[in-house]
Amino acid sequence: MKSLESILAVHPFFKGLEDKYLALVTGCASNVRFEAGQFIHRQDEEANSFYIIREGKVALEVCPPGKNPVTVQTVSDGEILGWAWLIPPYHWQFDAQAVELTRAIVLDGKCLRNKCGEDHTLGYELLSRLLPVIGKTMEATRLQLLDIYGNNH
Amino acid sequence: MEPLLSSRITPWPYRIEKVIRETHNTFSLDVVPREGASPRTFLPGQFNMLYAFGVGEVPISISGPKPGIQGMIHTIRDVGAVTHALHRLKKGQTVGLRGPFGSAWPIEAAKGNDVVIMAGGIGLAPLRPALYALLDQREQFGEIALLYGARKPEDLLFTKEFETWRGRYGVQVKLTVDIADREWRGNVGVVNSLIQRVNFDPLNTVAMICGPEVMMRFAVPELKRQGILEDRIFITMERNMKCAVGFCGHCQFGPTFICKDGPVFRYDQVRKFFGVREF
Numbered sequence: 001m002k003s004l005e006s007i008l009a010v011h012p013f014f015k016g017l018e019d020k021y022l023a024l025v026t027g028c029a030s031n032v033r034f035e036a037g038q039f040i041h042r043q044d045e046e047a048n049s050f051y052i053i054r055e056g057k058v059a060l061e062v063c064p065p066g067k068n069p070v071t072v073q074t075v076s077d078g079e080i081l082g083w084a085w086l087i088p089p090y091h092w093q094f095d096a097q098a099v100e101l102t103r104a105i106v107l108d109g110k111c112l113r114n115k116c117g118e119d120h121t122l123g124y125e126l127l128s129r130l131l132p133v134i135g136k137t138m139e140a141t142r143l144q145l146l147d148i149y150g151n152n153h
Numbered sequence: 154m155e156p157l158l159s160s161r162i163t164p165w166p167y168r169i170e171k172v173i174r175e176t177h178n179t180f181s182l183d184v185v186p187r188e189g190a191s192p193r194t195f196l197p198g199q200f201n202m203l204y205a206f207g208v209g210e211v212p213i214s215i216s217g218p219k220p221g222i223q224g225m226i227h228t229i230r231d232v233g234a235v236t237h238a239l240h241r242l243k244k245g246q247t248v249g250l251r252g253p254f255g256s257a258w259p260i261e262a263a264k265g266n267d268v269v270i271m272a273g274g275i276g277l278a279p280l281r282p283a284l285y286a287l288l289d290q291r292e293q294f295g296e297i298a299l300l301y302g303a304r305k306p307e308d309l310l311f312t313k314e315f316e317t318w319r320g321r322y323g324v325q326v327k328l329t330v331d332i333a334d335r336e337w338r339g340n341v342g343v344v345n346s347l348i349q350r351v352n353f354d355p356l357n358t359v360a361m362i363c364g365p366e367v368m369m370r371f372a373v374p375e376l377k378r379q380g381i382l383e384d385r386i387f388i389t390m391e392r393n394m395k396c397a398v399g400f401c402g403h404c405q406f407g408p409t410f411i412c413k414d415g416p417v418f419r420y421d422q423v424r425k426f427f428g429v430r431e432f
Contacts (some may be wrong), residue, residue: 058340071369074341076350084326139342139371144331148365149274149304 004029004105011052013080013129021122034058034098040081047084048110053077056102061095072139072144074099080133081122085109112135162203163397164249169242170224179238179275181216181228185250188411190198193250195225195283196257197282198389198417202397203227205238212394212412215253220289225253228278229367254397256417258292259281259387263359268297269351269381271372273302273344273364277310279389279416298325298351302344302368306330307339312383320361325392327349344368345375354387355380361417363389370428373420388427407432 005026008014057076061069075081084092116123167184193213204210217226231240269301272280303309319326327347329340360376392404392411407426
C-alpha cells in the first residue's frame, strides 16, 4: 500500500516540493472517503481543511434564498477543493457535496497555517501552488458569467 | 439541370423531410432536394445558405446525416427573424438552399493521430459530421475525445448520441455545463477545464474547435499548454455571411473571407487576427 507521502509526492500540486516540506505537509494529511450525496462541508462552517480529490466528483453549491441549490462548479480526480482555510475569517463560501463515491486526501488547514507561519518558505511554496488554482477558477467563473453560449454570442 | 453560373447564388427548392426538436430553442431540419434540384454532397464542417421564402437567408452548418445516408441536416438556433421563420416550417414544406460552401475539418490529415474535438453550445452541430466521419473510419485514428460544454443541461445538443459515442472503443466523451441543479450528475465548469481530463498524445493530436469566439480564445491557449501544436489546431470562425461565395465582403476577416476561405481555419493561419479587438 502506498504511503500518503508517496501519493502526495507524485501529485502535480506538490511537484518539486522539497522532501522536508513534503514531510511537514504529510504530517497534516489523512485519507477520507465520502459517499454519494454526503456533504463535505456547508457554507459558513469553519474552513479548516482542503482536499486533494483522488477519485470521484464533488459539487460546489450555492443556496439562493427560497430557491433550490445551484451547482456552480464540480471538482474531480486530481483536483484541489477549497482554499477558504487560507483566507480569514476561514469560513466556507459554498456547500460541497459528493456527487459520487469520492476518495480524497484531506489536509488540516489549521495545522498547515501554523506550519506556514513558522516557516515562510513553506508558506510561499504552498501559496505559489494554490494561486494558479484560484486564478484558474476565477478565469472560469468570469467565462461562466459571460454566458458565452447564450443567444447573444 | 442547374444553370452553371447561377448555381451558387440561386437557392434551390428542398423539401423538409423531418423537423427535430433538439432543445427549447434549437431544432434541426432534415432536407432533401425537390424535383429539379440535384442532390448535394458535403464535407464535415461546411455550411449551406437556407432561405425562408419571403423572409431571408442565413448560413447554417450542416450537422448530419451519417456518411452514406441521403439528405442534409441543419441544426438551427431560433434567434432572429429568418431562423424564427425556419422554426415555423413543417414537414413537407420547402426551403431554399444554396451550398454547400466553405472549408472542411481536416479528417484526412488527422489520420494516424489522436483527435480532440471541442465544442461549445450549438458549436457541436458542425462538428457532428466530423465525429461521424472519424467513427466511420475508427481504425484510422488514435484516441478520440469529445469535450462539449453548454450553458445548462437542457441546452446540450444530441444527448441521445453521447452513450453511443462513449460505447465506441477509444472514444472519450466529456460534458460540462456552466450551471446546474442537483439532478445533473455531470461536470459543472467551463469546457476548457475538460482538456486535462482526457488522454491524448499532444504531439500527435489534431484538435478541432467550434464554439463562440470567446470560448475559442481561451480554449486555444489551454490546448497549447497541453502541448498541441498551433498548426494542428483547427477552429471555425463566424461572421456576418451574406453571399457565401466571396463577392460581398461582409464576412471579411483580415485577408480572408470566412465564407470562401473558412469557416474552418488552421489556427496558425488566422492567429494574427484572432481575438483582435473590434476585428
